[in-house]
Amino acid sequence: MSERVLVSQLQSREDGPVSVSGWVETVRDQKKVQFVILRDETGAVQLVNPATRPDPEGGEQDAGALALTTLISEMSTGTFLTVTGDLKHDERVKLGGVEIKIANLEVAAAALPETPIAADSGLDKRMDWRFLDLRQRRNNLIFRVQTTLEHAMRSYWIERDYIEIHSPKLMASASESNAELFEVPYFEDKTAYLAQSPQFFKQMAQSAGFGKIFEIGDVYRADPSFTSRHATEFTSIDAEISWIDSHEDVAAMQEELLRTAIQAVADKHGAEIKELFGLDVVVPAVPFPRIPLAEAREIVTARGYEIPRTDGDLDPEGERQISAHVLETYGHEFVFITDYHPEIRAFYHMRDPETGLTKSYDLLYKGVEITTGAQREHRVDVLEVQAREKGLDPEHLAFYFDFFRYGAPPHGGFGMGLARVLMLLLGESSIREVTYLFRGPTRLAP
Amino acid sequence: MSERVLVSQLQSREDGPVSVSGWVETVRDQKKVQFVILRDETGAVQLVNPATRPDPEGGEQDAGALALTTLISEMSTGTFLTVTGDLKHDERVKLGGVEIKIANLEVAAAALPETPIAADSGLDKRMDWRFLDLRQRRNNLIFRVQTTLEHAMRSYWIERDYIEIHSPKLMASASESNAELFEVPYFEDKTAYLAQSPQFFKQMAQSAGFGKIFEIGDVYRADPSFTSRHATEFTSIDAEISWIDSHEDVAAMQEELLRTAIQAVADKHGAEIKELFGLDVVVPAVPFPRIPLAEAREIVTARGYEIPRTDGDLDPEGERQISAHVLETYGHEFVFITDYHPEIRAFYHMRDPETGLTKSYDLLYKGVEITTGAQREHRVDVLEVQAREKGLDPEHLAFYFDFFRYGAPPHGGFGMGLARVLMLLLGESSIREVTYLFRGPTRLAP
Structure with a gap:
């Protein structure tokens, strides 16, 4: 050797x-x-x-x-x-x-003489033969970029004394919603559920006094959709920090993290990305622009797009529109959309007592949502009321409420899909292209 | 803030x-x-x-x-x-x-007035209230040590141009054996299985021409045992490299990796570990001692311990005995046991044509197995024969055999349990103590 x-x-x-x-x-x-x-x-x-x-x-x-x-x-x-x-x-x-x-x-x-795919084969065919597809220079580069991106993020956190955790993915109850949940028959006729996110357990680290934590790990969604942005298993990048004043402290960390990580990618792979993907890696300036959701909807409407959703949220085209506006107005590829109504947010998002809106944000990158971040409600009495409002069964959440009964700091964090960031960074059309082995409703092999 | x-x-x-x-x-x-x-x-x-x-x-x-x-x-x-x-x-x-x-x-x-556990509560009770248990200084230190250990390993690999992968944990068939397999009802009445290791997919990266890869991720074993070393979900540290001459190239990488990572822990946390765990972190010298299995058995027998296993492998007490011998003889806490018979190894381990034994090793640390490493069989015709010998159904492995039909380099790698390394490094009695939230046959919460 x-x-x-x-x-x-x-x-x-x-x-x-x-x-x-x-x-x-x-x-x-x-x-x-x-x-x-x-x-x-x-x-x-x-x-x-x-x-x-x-x-x-x-x-x-x-x-x-x-x-x-x-x-x-x-x-x-x-x-x-x-x-x-x-x-x-x-x-x-x-x-x-x-x-x-x-x-x-x-x-x-020796290889068999007939190669089953060519560089221009359809995506599904290439996924059947992913190990051959990955021999392409572009595809190899995707995973070197992934490596650099993740290492830069972990280094950013570790230089700032974050603790890395590995939370369990086998759970006794749902971590986010009861929909889209994979069930696993467990011992003694019990049922386990695959974690949809590390949400509850990264919050647990706050009650445990860990201060600042991160996790990069796989999560699972029994999501039947076939969009370019959804998978049944994906790698989630999560962080959670204590003693924040609001979601703004989370946003400030995340934008600095992304700037640092994308800078590392630009430094190490910029020329090769230009050659193979035909685009320049733009290192984002901080702070990223912030736009309250209500204002974002007005801007999108003024651009001539009528958002069909009636719940007040943006739809995918609305997200593209507001991102186009931000790019035109501020020359920026990222935008934080803030001030979501509690109705369209998880029960654990903290609410602003003045506005009644959640202290949370979505982060859009090139027109696609890559993150939800928020300050969490750490006062257990308020948390229980908010859970009941959403029609959730407090019994299933008892273990989670316990995390806050013995003291907890104000805290918040975000979850970010690794494949979405990579897809957008490299201008690819689907997360399937940037996932080592994609998993979807009809895709479980190889 | x-x-x-x-x-x-x-x-x-x-x-x-x-x-x-x-x-x-x-x-x-x-x-x-x-x-x-x-x-x-x-x-x-x-x-x-x-x-x-x-x-x-x-x-x-x-x-x-x-x-x-x-x-x-x-x-x-x-x-x-x-x-x-x-x-x-x-x-x-x-x-x-x-x-x-x-x-x-x-x-x-505010915390409820009655704290349900004390520092000296039993392990199971402490696990019920893990978020309180983790507030202890010792426990906090465990996860700071974990963070340093992992980051040092990843940095070691990344400085040497390894690619980080995230292989899927939802699979269409077993990754290791059909025993101890968790089943997940999937879409269209299909069944998915939770990966027992990233074995097949890290090998796939070799056929994909990735050269050198690593992965730190969760794996699953429907293992009904209650030992201090087993869990139903655990974090596995995996690496796989191409163009090796034998398993010795893998062992050489792994010992250097461990030396580097343990050095980082000693540098950053040595004094605190001494204070809270009462032990000195010993940075291992390289190369680690190597002992062929047959010789190890003879040494153990000469020490007066009769190994009850009849398959030729060491049992846990045999592992402790040979490690004691190595510590006494070479002053070393690690030992590679080599030259295992194919009967007690996975079908994909390459065999030495001269001896008929596998080109593989186990790595013991303070008397406990933490790793199996091996050169893999990359010649698909030989691989198929070896799988059939083990009574495996070639149809279930067809996707895996395909990885080698279109060319593959000689390659090998190892898998290592993160919790076992941490447990031994810190002199703890069970992986439960060093796992953020342990999962076992009767433990699925919090």
Whole structure:
């Protein structure tokens, strides 16, 4: 393993013997010379072999050279192999200005000759063969961007003494609503439910005196919808902090977090994103614009779009409209929509005693909601009233109310969908494209 | 929020007005003076109030002072509050050499007067009231250690260009064995299964050309056992790397990873761990000792312990014995046990053609298994034979075999239980103590 050289290291390496490992992207099998484009996780390089074809006259030939030529001729795209050979810098080689003359070629695992998908296959077909689809440079980049984005967020939090938690996803009752809940038969004829969010348990950390916490983990929604933004399992980015004055403290943390994380992506992958996705990563300025929901609705209406929803919330087109307005007016891709009515918010959102509206926000990015954030109601008597107002069964929530009976600090937080952020950051059309293995109502494999 | 001062910052702060927030750990309500110990996520500080008691003679008194005294007298342990007052350095104060004279006290949420658990309550009782249990300094430290450990591991990987993945936990078939599998009724009368490990999907990343990947995420085992080391849901630390020569390359990565992560814990929390857990964090030297299983069995037998298992593997006492031997002989807390027979290993472990044994290891830490690592079989024809040998249904594994039909690199990796590492690192007796909210056959709440 120690001898392997990554393709990205070849250009800065001197001419001479070298060993590379990767898979076959293309083979050009010409009569006198064979070219193989080999790709690894860092790039692609041209391998070259002067072909030795069987002499029709039956003259004496190098058996090894004949065998190598045949091996390359018959080699399928996707075959994984290790090649040792002679590295040579040559300006005429378009691919990185280097090539390797093959001395030895060892196949690790040969691919079947027919590749079931092509780069332009439909999304569903590509998802059937996701492991092949992910070999594309664009797709590989998506997950390197994901890695950088997450690490930058975790580093931001850890530098500020946040504690990382892993809350359980098997629960005795619903975490958000009784709809869209996956049930799991459990021991002793009990039923467990898959967590729809870490909401209750990240609040528990506040009563536990943890102060500031974060979690990046999977959550589950038995959501039958087929939109480009919904999945039955997705990675949720969550944070919760104590001793806030309002949801504004949460928003201020989140915008700084996103600025830092997107800056890290721009620094590390900006050029490659430009090349492969054709867009510039815009690092957002802070503070992000804030618009109260009522005002946002007026702006959208003034733009000529009549919001069909009657509950006072924005619909997806309304979200696109208000984001377009913000981009035109403030040159900003993000906007916090604030001051939601309690009717369209979770029971645990704290309400402003003056306005009666919740101390909460949605965060839109390029026209799509990526977050709900709020100050939580930590006064258990108020919390119980609000739960009853929503028609929730206090008995099912007894364990949650307990979290606040033995003291609790004022606190708040947000949950953010990782795939949505990635989709929007990279200008993709669906979270399916940026999820390692998407799960939806009709998609459970591979 | 900006005005809040953390308790840990008080000592280095000049005397004068200050505001702190936290919860009441104790109240000493003396006739002439009241003391409150307030704790926040960073430490504890003494608050002091000269008591103003009602004048039995009915003389004129400061109503505010009277009210404050009464408030403190009636205050329950656990109540969360914000206090502003006058910080004063005073060597005579044992707790940090500072105290705050209360000027204003604002209760955020009062605690019920009877705290249901004490620090010395039984484990099960403490788990019922985990949010109170976690207020203990030791327990808070556990999760700060967890945070540091994980971040050090992720940083190690990211500095080496690993990609972080989030593999789905809803699967169409078992990931490890058909036993201990949670079933989830899914859409269209389908059944999903909760992933027992990310095994298949982290291998998929190898066929996808990702090169090196890691994942820290929850996995599920419908395991009816009640040992100190088992849970129905736990956080698994997984890595998988391409182009290895053998499992030795995986072991070399894992030992370096652990050395780095434990070093980070020792640096950041060593003194506090010593204080609260009474032990020294030992940063392991690399390489860790390696002992083939057959030799390990001989050593254990020579120590006078007869292993009852007949399948050739070590049992828990055998693991403790060989670890004791390694500690005595090499002064090392870790040991890789290698060369397991295929009968006691998963079908996907690669076998050494010379010995017939698997190219795999278990890693023991202080006498407990924390990891299985292996080179995987990437040649699909061999893999299918090995699966059939184990009596597995090739049809259920068809999607997995596909990962290797279109080319695959030699690869391997490991899975490691986060809670086991934490338990052993801190000398705790059960993973229940180091899991945020434990899940077991009879434990699904809170």
